[in-house]
Amino acid sequence: MINDIIELITQKQYTKLKAILSDMEPVDIAQLFDDLPERYMPLLYRLLPKESAAEVFVELDSDTQEMLIRGFSDTELKDVLDELYLDDAVDIIEEMPSNVVKRIIQHTAPEMRHSINEILKYPKDSAGSIMTIEFIDLKEDMTVRDAFTKIRRTGVDKETIYTCYVTDRNRVLKGLVSAKDLLLSEEDCVIADIMEKNPISVNTMDDKEDVARALSKYDFLSLPVVDNEYRLVGIVTVDDAIDVIEEEATEDIEKMAAITPSEKPYLKTGVWDTFLQRIPWLLLLMISATFTARIIAHFETALQSSLVLSTFIPMLMDTGGNSGSQASVTIIRGISLDEIDFSDIFKTIWKEIRVSLLCGVVLASANFAKMMILKEAALPIAAVVCITLVCTVFFAKLVGCTLPLFAKKIGFDPAVMASPFITTIVDAMSLFIYFNIATALLHI
């Protein structure tokens, strides 16, 4: 595909190229830019049909956007900006260096400039920062006919016209009417009679993840955003909610793997940035492994007299680590999905106790059989290893299920707090248990 495009460009077959582009979805065109040599980008962009140029622009990555903006004439820049929806404009501005931002702000219409500044003042992860202020607001005394006239006159973005919001004179949110309700009602009906009262809404300062979760829970296409006086200031649409849900899952996964989350895709993050995302956790976890070294050093005499004990250290640590992270990861995801909260702690502990005993006994039996069959160690050593297994799995699951809940309770992020540390804690714990049982049972 991309090679065909480059060939057409170099052969100056612009009419053919235009025809191909006009049949493509904006997001697919934007993907072409990913693989296109930079020198062809401005040319390809100028070949786009006017109506889709802005849509393509929104989907480009921010480096390409910046490059294009720097090459735009003032008229070209104005053309793009005039076509942008407000929330997209804000997204773009947030990624640009300040001199580019200045140029953008200079070329937006005064009304839009005002709105952009409004949205930019909301905190990064708030509902306010992802909302759009383009929506249809109706009044209670309008008829269905008036509503249709208003929709036709406003003609805003596709996600935003299917739920209309009803406000009073002070812009206080009173109700909502779906486009479906409007279509199924008589033209003379009054909005107040068909609207749904007390609609579910979110506050501008609510966390955007909670907003996305609510949209997903109620299966809405949009959710109204109100300020502290319950005045309607914007709406969050379902397509933005999906982005938040995907970002949030990626962030959780990264945190659980001891990576500082980034918003950029892997292939577009530089080596240095990737290094910075990873090194703090590796350093912290490496240093915290000093404990395990200390524990082994402490039991050096025991180890000296029965060196075979050392061969089972990796297995015990890994099984403990795996058991613990099975529990912690399940609980962390449950917390993220609002399925589990701190009040479930006793239910959770009781369940993990039973699961851990089942797992521990099965693992210990299997391991005992393996050690006997492969003649890996004498009977007393095998007993020590297997008893340690049961205890390690038990405590690992207990730590794994409680740590995320406590982290959440005291206001820390469970994914960051709990997951990377589970292995370290469980390692230290399992070695401690192992050597204590060994010294007691083997009298060394």
Added chain:
Amino acid sequence: MINDIIELITQKQYTKLKAILSDMEPVDIAQLFDDLPERYMPLLYRLLPKESAAEVFVELDSDTQEMLIRGFSDTELKDVLDELYLDDAVDIIEEMPSNVVKRIIQHTAPEMRHSINEILKYPKDSAGSIMTIEFIDLKEDMTVRDAFTKIRRTGVDKETIYTCYVTDRNRVLKGLVSAKDLLLSEEDCVIADIMEKNPISVNTMDDKEDVARALSKYDFLSLPVVDNEYRLVGIVTVDDAIDVIEEEATEDIEKMAAITPSEKPYLKTGVWDTFLQRIPWLLLLMISATFTARIIAHFETALQSSLVLSTFIPMLMDTGGNSGSQASVTIIRGISLDEIDFSDIFKTIWKEIRVSLLCGVVLASANFAKMMILKEAALPIAAVVCITLVCTVFFAKLVGCTLPLFAKKIGFDPAVMASPFITTIVDAMSLFIYFNIATALLHI
């Protein structure tokens, strides 16, 4: 909240209860059932306003649904079934035991029964299994006025009316018209003139994750599902896509933590089922740790002569494991989000080589300083540990980034194949490197 409800039930304050319920969203009412003692459930359900009873029913968990169905009279069952949307009915049926399914099928209208059987025949993770067959299909020669008449007459579910699909006599998909386009067009316009041709569609047998990903990528509210002859058979709506996206992220997270995925929330899964989700992986990974035991046993003489080497085993293994899973988890998530595929393997390897050398050198320096300051070991031992660190991080990241890509290439699930095994592979590797460097450098 739930205590107030129970109090009202026991005091037989049904009018008050009804008033409260009529103001609540169906999904919130369904959450009440989670905490309600079973004996009150049928009563509470019967107090629901008729129009929302079916919506609440859909949101209940399957155990509660089953319990209620068993208690329903035939008329009550029919009332619920008549109000259900087809895709919801299919979801419910898929969770029920066969005798309940039989009773449900008996009481559905013949046409719906036929459609249910149609959908049930699609494979579990296919587009066909999550689609709904309730959609608006228009013909090319209809006018906008005809279209509105058809929408009013059909009056289907909210997500499904906002994108209307245009088919020919053979039901072959020709185009789409959004409700917005209809509203903004003159009543006499012909559909063929305003419809978008060549709409993006999916096949009934496509993976539901790909369908959800496409809906999210294109910001559509629904996506048409066609059969091999390109005939329109159903649509997938955005609310179902969100569910798929959340499920998929949960599944990936579970697989990466060596858990067999389940569709039930943690608190609703029994102890035995949770045990079964976890034990196979724990067993497999425990057995595979036999390698590490063998490696240590092999180098027993080296260890005997320099026992302090053993104290650094946990730190080396953990740092290797963490480094490896940082890389593998990033790549696995990138594959899931369609950001990375096998053709990026050289780019990925080259990047990880540079990141791993940066990480390795920083970690080794920090560790060397720590070992010297805390006097944990003599200089030669410190040198062995630090060189091992650099090598381990290097190979761990290399394995971590390539394994998921190869798994994907040969058709295995990267999350299952790669993540749980990274630790085991890296453990064995780091021990092997450690002892080889130690024997070479320390002449033991």
